[in-house]
Amino acid sequence: MSVPIPTSSHWGSYEVLVQQGRVVGVRPDPNDPAPSPIIENTPDAQHHPTRVACPTVRRRWLDNGPGADDRRGAPDDEYVELCWESVLDVLAGELERVRGDYGNAAIYGGSYGWGSAGRFHHCQSQLHRFLTTLGGYTGSRDTYSHAAVEVLFPHVVGARGAHDLLRRPVTWGAIAEHTDLIITFGGLRVSNTWTVSGGRAAHIAEPGMREAARRGVRVVSISPLRDDTMAEMKAEWLAASPGTDTAVLLALMHVLFTEGRADTEFLERYTVGADVLRRYVLGESDGVAKTPEWAGALSGLPAEALRDLARRAAAGRTLVNVGWSVQRARYGEQPLWAGMALAACLGQVGLPGGGFATGYGSMGNYGGGATPGGLPTLPQGINPIPTKIPVARVSDMLLHPGEPFDFNGRRQRYPDIRLVYWSGGNPFHHHQDLTRLSRAFGRPETVVVHETHWTATARHADIVLPATTTLERDDYAASQGDVRLRAMPRAVPPHAEARDEYDTFAALAGRLGAELAFTEGRTSAQWLAHLYEKWRRRWRQALPNFAEFWEAGGVDLPGRTEDETLLGAFRADPDSAPLQTPSGRIELYSATIDGFGYSDCPGHPTWLAPQERLGSQRSQTWPLLLVANQPSGRLHSQQDMGAHSRSQKVAERAPIRLHPDDAAVRGIGDGDVVRVANDRGSCLAGAVISDDVRPGVVQLSTGAWYDPSGAQAGEATCVHGNPNVLTADVGTSSLSQGCTGQHALVEVERYAGEPPPVRVFTPPRTTTASS
Ligand SMILES: Nc1nc2c(c(=O)[nH]1)N[C@H]1C(S)=C(S)[C@@H](COP(=O)(O)OP(=O)(O)OC[C@H]3O[C@@H](n4cnc5c(=O)[nH]c(N)nc54)[C@H](O)[C@@H]3O)O[C@H]1N2
Numbered sequence: 001m002s003v004p005i006p007t008s009s010h011w012g013s014y015e016v017l018v019q020q021g022r023v024v025g026v027r028p029d030p031n032d033p034a035p036s037p038i039i040e041n042t043p044d045a046q047h048h049p050t051r052v053a054c055p056t057v058r059r060r061w062l063d064n065g066p067g068a069d070d071r072r073g074a075p076d077d078e079y080v081e082l083c084w085e086s087v088l089d090v091l092a093g094e095l096e097r098v099r100g101d102y103g104n105a106a107i108y109g110g111s112y113g114w115g116s117a118g119r120f121h122h123c124q125s126q127l128h129r130f131l132t133t134l135g136g137y138t139g140s141r142d143t144y145s146h147a148a149v150e151v152l153f154p155h156v157v158g159a160r161g162a163h164d165l166l167r168r169p170v171t172w173g174a175i176a177e178h179t180d181l182i183i184t185f186g187g188l189r190v191s192n193t194w195t196v197s198g199g200r201a202a203h204i205a206e207p208g209m210r211e212a213a214r215r216g217v218r219v220v221s222i223s224p225l226r227d228d229t230m231a232e233m234k235a236e237w238l239a240a241s242p243g244t245d246t247a248v249l250l251a252l253m254h255v256l257f258t259e260g261r262a263d264t265e266f267l268e269r270y271t272v273g274a275d276v277l278r279r280y281v282l283g284e285s286d287g288v289a290k291t292p293e294w295a296g297a298l299s300g301l302p303a304e305a306l307r308d309l310a311r312r313a314a315a316g317r318t319l320v321n322v323g324w325s326v327q328r329a330r331y332g333e334q335p336l337w338a339g340m341a342l343a344a345c346l347g348q349v350g351l352p353g354g355g356f357a358t359g360y361g362s363m364g365n366y367g368g369g370a371t372p373g374g375l376p377t378l379p380q381g382i383n384p385i386p387t388k389i390p391v392a393r394v395s396d397m398l399l400h401p402g403e404p405f406d407f408n409g410r411r412q413r414y415p416d417i418r419l420v421y422w423s424g425g426n427p428f429h430h431h432q433d434l435t436r437l438s439r440a441f442g443r444p445e446t447v448v449v450h451e452t453h454w455t456a457t458a459r460h461a462d463i464v465l466p467a468t469t470t471l472e473r474d475d476y477a478a479s480q481g482d483v484r485l486r487a488m489p490r491a492v493p494p495h496a497e498a499r500d501e502y503d504t505f506a507a508l509a510g511r512l513g514a515e516l517a518f519t520e521g522r523t524s525a526q527w528l529a530h531l532y533e534k535w536r537r538r539w540r541q542a543l544p545n546f547a548e549f550w551e552a553g554g555v556d557l558p559g560r561t562e563d564e565t566l567l568g569a570f571r572a573d574p575d576s577a578p579l580q581t582p583s584g585r586i587e588l589y590s591a592t593i594d595g596f597g598y599s600d601c602p603g604h605p606t607w608l609a610p611q612e613r614l615g616s617q618r619s620q621t622w623p624l625l626l627v628a629n630q631p632s633g634r635l636h637s638q639q640d641m642g643a644h645s646r647s648q649k650v651a652e653r654a655p656i657r658l659h660p661d662d663a664a665v666r667g668i669g670d671g672d673v674v675r676v677a678n679d680r681g682s683c684l685a686g687a688v689i690s691d692d693v694r695p696g697v698v699q700l701s702t703g704a705w706y707d708p709s710g711a712q713a714g715e716a717t718c719v720h721g722n723p724n725v726l727t728a729d730v731g732t733s734s735l736s737q738g739c740t741g742q743h744a745l746v747e748v749e750r751y752a753g754e755p756p757p758v759r760v761f762t763p764p765r766t767t768t769a770s771s
Pocket residue numbers: 112113114115116121123144145146328422423424425426427429430431450451452453455467468469470501628629630635636637638702723724727739741742
């Protein structure tokens with residue numbers, strides 16, 4: 001008989017079925033109206049042979065001592081298992097050495113990544129708290145998800161407005177009630193709404209979309225993939241060429257301006273720079289009128305469809321949504337800014353169900369209300385080291401210490417990193433141009449990784465410490481905008497010698513004379529109660545105490561808001577509630593940004609032609625545009641060995657979707673193994689032929705575990721299908737320096753001969769210290 005135990009993950013709350021200390025199955029939470037199939041990955045992942053079993057040190061590092069090493073990540077590298085006490089001694093000594101010789105800024109502790117759900121055991125918070133007690137570390141700022149949103153919008157709508165754009169958009173309920181038309185760039189991808197950082201008590205986006213469709217909300221989906229919007233929404237699909245959204249948006253404005261449909265009263269009262277933008281759109285400032293014909297030639301969309309869309313947008317309540325994928329590309333600031341400009345021209349910013357948004361269909365909590373009161377949170381302390389890099393510039397930092405780079409109006413220099421410490425992220429999943437990243441990871445003297453599994457990042461580390469999974473420890477979970485804080489009781493004992501990171505850091509801090517600063521004298525059980533009670537005291541209303549909360553399995557979150565209108569107060573009275581911009585208005589032209597003098601991010605929304613785009617010079621050599629979007633089978637690279645993720649693989653590899661015409665000219669059939677290549681690298685994938693993909697575009701989602709085992713033999717840079725061997729390691733622009741991983745030009749061909757096996761789901765070669 002198996003016992004059901006409730007748990008929570010980024011992909012939802014559910015129950016694991018436990019038998020004799022093992023997870024044997026899962027069951028959706030009956031209170032979740034739209035559970036995600038990703039939960040089916042958990043049983044296999046929990047007990048997989050790639051779980052890190054013991055504290056482990058790379059043989060070469062053990063033998064040679066710290067130092068740069070180009071062989072980090074070599075598939076035939078050997079690891080030595082040591083006992084916890086020895087490895088902790090070694091690691092404490094190494095931290096001491098690096099701090100002493102180079103100072104704390106030589107430790108890179110940005111440690112970007114999603115880790116797992118759970119408020120206390122959140123691994124990145126644990127690491128940051130630990131490093132802060134030691135005197136600090138070089139950190140990172142912003143996200144891979146939407147750095148361009150984070151950096152651009154404070155200039156356009158002010159800091160508060162930018163925060164609210166991401167955190168307090170109107171709900172799906174308000175859209176169903178008020179919106180006539182959603183124009184969405186990047187679709188409204190249901191599988192993306194299965195996840196939220198921290199997880200959510202119930203999935204609301206899918207039912208929200210259904211209700212909106214039922215109430216007659218029309219959707220125009222501008223996207224290279226038909227199924228970026230679910231069939232029930234009956235969306236009109238405009239299959240624009242990726243990377244041309246800014247041109248499309250400018251053309252929509254061109255129609256509004258030339259046909260007298262732009263809301264000039266709104267532009268006058270609530271914005272600055274509309275005249276500059278208008279002159280640019282009409283071609284008065286640069287000689288190029290941004291007509292629908294002009295945008296049609298770039299995007300492949302019929303000019304008449306754009307004209308018609310602009311007229312319809314002006315005729316009713318229209319919501320312009322720019323998905324995050326659209327800005328995760330070179331010049332990613334532009335479609336965001338142009339999207340806000342279009343919404344301003346329509347005069348609907350600050351009206352319920354109208355205006356601009358960025359995130360519907362990107363994340364499960366977007367449109368699900370807000371929890372402005374906050375959640376129980378482990379304090380990380382204040383990092384005394386001020387150095388921070390834009391998060392996606394990690395390879396540049398490691399390869400070019402001391403060199404200058406531009407970011408948001410400042411010129412900074414990369415720090416000189418000697419020790420890299422990662423816990424709860426997988427840069428060999430998330431970063432671009434993995435061959436270059438691998439070279440960059442060869443530079444530091446020591447790389448430390450805490451992991452549950454032998455990811456490619458763990459295989460680039462000198463010291464690997466085994467971490468427990470969420471199923472092996474007590475915690476509680478909730479996310480921004482969530483409805484309920486849920487208990488996550490331990491379901492199974494820790495795998496082999498895996499430890500909670502809290503205990504690992506406490507033991508390290510003890511060796512470095514900082515134990516009390518790190519633990520404040522509490523055990524993890526005491527921290528759970530302490531953080532909960534501290535949070536509970538902030539509320540005037542009666543909430544259950546910790547013991548009652550744990551016993552009940554959860555508590556509904558107080559202080560939720562659902563009925564706000566984004567930028568509504570500003571619209572009601574822009575003089576008493578101005579935006580925190582220099583003008584107090586929406587900046588359609590920003591003198592600040594213009595003053596930075598960046599050719600890759602000028603002072604108003606501008607069409608800039610990216611290289612990784614159909615029709616570019618580069619596309620003459622690499623004729624297909626690869627869309628590296630989020631995987632529907634899992635979260636990023638997590639649990640790629642699980643049943644649901646595996647069920648999508650084709651011939652063992654990541655599925656790549658191609659249009660029938662593109663497949664036919666290349667002689668590629670359904671199920672074939674193909675080689676996807678450009679001048680940066682190559683990977684093998686399994687072909688799926690589908691006319692849901694726009695001609696000229698191929699889709700290979702991220703997250704197949706990077707497998708370089710066939711690189712030496714010339715089989716491929718990755719034999720498993722990780723698209724980041726193909727993407728370019730370049731920032732969105734000098735303004736935000738965000739991730740541009742969504743697009744890469746490639747060629748695809750049938751793989752001749754017997755394809756090599758995928759070897760990454762076998763753990764690396766490990767010996768014990770005595771052997
Ligand atoms: N080409 C391309 N690349 C992209 C994107 C794209 O669109 N295209 N999207 C980007 C985006 S938006 C993001 S957010 C990133 C995501 O990149 P990541 O967040 O780095 O990806 P994950 O696979 O979620 O990595 C989390 C890691 O944490 C580990 N982990 C889980 N629980 C624990 C724990 O308790 N302790 C420890 N120590 N480890 C734990 C997991 O095993 C996993 O390896 O990828 C980016 N990369």
